[in-house]
Amino acid sequence: MRGVKSKWHWALTFFGIWTVVGISFSLISFLLLANEKTKLTDSLRYNLVHFYLWAALSLLLFQFSRRFRVEFNPLKFRNLLLHIPVLLSFAAVHQITQIAIFWYFTLRFRPPFPSLRQCYHSYFGIGFYLDVIIAALIAIAVHALFYYRDLRASEREQSLLRARLAEAQLKALKMQLHPHFLFNTLHSISSLVLEDAAKANTMIARLGDFLRLTLDNSEQQMVTLKEEMEFLHCYLEIEQVRFGDRLSVVFEIEAGALSGHLPHLILQPVVENAVQHAIAPRLTPGRINISAKRMDGFLRIAVGDTGPGTLSVNKPADRHGLGLSNVRARLRETYGGQFRFETENKLEGGLNVIMEVPFKGETNRRSQVAEAEA
Amino acid sequence: MKPGKITALIVDDEALARRFIRRMLKEDHDVEIAGECNDGKSAIARIQKHKPDIVFLDVQMPAMDGFGVLEAIDPEQLPEVIFTTAYEKYAVRAFELHALDYLLKPFDQIRFRDAMRHAKERLNQRQQ
Numbered sequence: 001m002r003g004v005k006s007k008w009h010w011a012l013t014f015f016g017i018w019t020v021v022g023i024s025f026s027l028i029s030f031l032l033l034a035n036e037k038t039k040l041t042d043s044l045r046y047n048l049v050h051f052y053l054w055a056a057l058s059l060l061l062f063q064f065s066r067r068f069r070v071e072f073n074p075l076k077f078r079n080l081l082l083h084i085p086v087l088l089s090f091a092a093v094h095q096i097t098q099i100a101i102f103w104y105f106t107l108r109f110r111p112p113f114p115s116l117r118q119c120y121h122s123y124f125g126i127g128f129y130l131d132v133i134i135a136a137l138i139a140i141a142v143h144a145l146f147y148y149r150d151l152r153a154s155e156r157e158q159s160l161l162r163a164r165l166a167e168a169q170l171k172a173l174k175m176q177l178h179p180h181f182l183f184n185t186l187h188s189i190s191s192l193v194l195e196d197a198a199k200a201n202t203m204i205a206r207l208g209d210f211l212r213l214t215l216d217n218s219e220q221q222m223v224t225l226k227e228e229m230e231f232l233h234c235y236l237e238i239e240q241v242r243f244g245d246r247l248s249v250v251f252e253i254e255a256g257a258l259s260g261h262l263p264h265l266i267l268q269p270v271v272e273n274a275v276q277h278a279i280a281p282r283l284t285p286g287r288i289n290i291s292a293k294r295m296d297g298f299l300r301i302a303v304g305d306t307g308p309g310t311l312s313v314n315k316p317a318d319r320h321g322l323g324l325s326n327v328r329a330r331l332r333e334t335y336g337g338q339f340r341f342e343t344e345n346k347l348e349g350g351l352n353v354i355m356e357v358p359f360k361g362e363t364n365r366r367s368q369v370a371e372a373e374a
Numbered sequence: 375m376k377p378g379k380i381t382a383l384i385v386d387d388e389a390l391a392r393r394f395i396r397r398m399l400k401e402d403h404d405v406e407i408a409g410e411c412n413d414g415k416s417a418i419a420r421i422q423k424h425k426p427d428i429v430f431l432d433v434q435m436p437a438m439d440g441f442g443v444l445e446a447i448d449p450e451q452l453p454e455v456i457f458t459t460a461y462e463k464y465a466v467r468a469f470e471l472h473a474l475d476y477l478l479k480p481f482d483q484i485r486f487r488d489a490m491r492h493a494k495e496r497l498n499q500r501q502q
Contacts, residue, residue, distance in 0.1 A: 180434070180460065182460075183460035183478075183479050183480060184388065184391075184460045184479060186480040187388075187390075187391055187394070187460065187479035187480040187481070188388065188391065189480070190394065190480045190481075190482065191390040191391060191393055191394035191397075192390060194394065194397055195393065195397065241390070242388055242390065243388070244388075244389050244390075280436070281436045281437070282436050283387065283412055283413055283436055
């Protein structure tokens with residue numbers, strides 16, 4: 001219902017705008033160019049035909065401009081060039097049709113009873129120039145419409161990203177308030193206080209860092225891998241004290257990968273998932289491998305564990321967990337289709353989570369800016 | 375109650391949590407530590423073998439949780455149980471199973487001594 005209504009709404013608005021333009025032009029030309037011979041009805045008839053014709057043509061022009069949009073991009077310069085002959089043709093077609101209609105209904109009945117050809121001779125030139133301007137204005141209006149639409153869409157996208165980040169933060173916070181983590185960590189600290197004050201001291205500091213890093217960058221969508229790793233170190237150091245020998249972590253991070261950018265808080269849920277499924281449920285020592293490297297323009301991060309993988313669980317969805325689906329959704333919103341996020345069972349047992357995103361580094365961005373300025 | 379000291383078993387999968395309780399119990403000269411377990415299965419074996427007077431029992435542990443331990447043991451042989459957990463939500467179920475006390479992590483030494491005082495009272499009543 002609403003769709004139909006808005007379609008009618010658009011059609012009426014479109015028709016209304018062209019009617020207003022036609023009437024305005026009639027009045028202007030009548031008032032400015034009036035002599036005793038001209039009649040307002042003639043002027044109205046001529047101008048309304050003129051602009052309704054343009055209304056019809058503007059629908060075609062809209063299709064053309066949509067297909068060959070002119071953008072502020074040297075590569076799309078072709079489209080600007082393409083617009084020139086097309087706008088001229090539109091103007092010509094309009095003028096030819098307009099004169100033919102005016103001749104058929106009016107001019108041929110009035111002295112000096114001209115032929116169509118004579119009409120083209122005397123009227124085409126002046127009308128054509130005006131039509132070129134109108135065609136250009138229509139193209140500009142269409143582009144303004146597109147621009148506005150894109151702006152709205154990107155605003156919506158931004159707010160969606162913000163919402164996802166807020167959700168991730170809330171999840172991270174909830175995780176900290178999760179009995180498993182916060183209260184058990186506090187209890188571990190409480191034990192440490194009695195026997196190893198220095199160690200307790202360190203752990204409180206790590207917990208503080210961890211809480212602070214979660215709350216920091218709250219407005220920042222993207223952080224470097226280096227920042228994200230600091231956060232992981234805090235988190236894992238705390239888990240290390242709790243689980244002792246049961247948890248060992250191996251990092252293989254290429255120095256070149258550290259400047260790559262990632263959505264804030266994107267890795268912690270993946271590592272937490274590994275801790276919860278590979279370390280917490282087992283008494284035997286487990287290992288988490290975290291590796292990152294730069295590869296063919298991509299930042300590739302892998303988090304492997306020695307847990308049960310997906311095979312031993314009846315519902316594999318459990319293993320992927322809610323945390324991971326949120327990670328995937330955020331990657332999709334940040335990178336569109338340009339990312340990879342997969343889980344695979346390792347041959348030797350355990351699960352590997354692989355994340356690949358386009359490598360965007362600080363230095364890269366700067367050199368691009370420098371190029372643009374030069 | 376057996377003559378002499380009260381025997382206590384500590385069950386928790388986290389080493390630091392076990393050390394805390396061990397430390398507290400060592401202060402108390404009425405108590406002897408019957409052992410430590412880091413999972414449910416070994417806890418069942420220990421309880422059946424050593425028949426401790428008190429068990430400090432964590433709820434969330436790998437493979438088998440604290441309630442699983444209690445279900446596996448003959449009610450006649452059941453020791454007094456003090457739950458130690460970071461979760462509030464198990465309290466009702468714990469007291470339905472006649473838990474002696476429910477220590478919410480993190481707990482302090484005062485709260486622990488309090489629980490021990492209750493435990494001793496209960497054990498004395500049983501003896502009489």
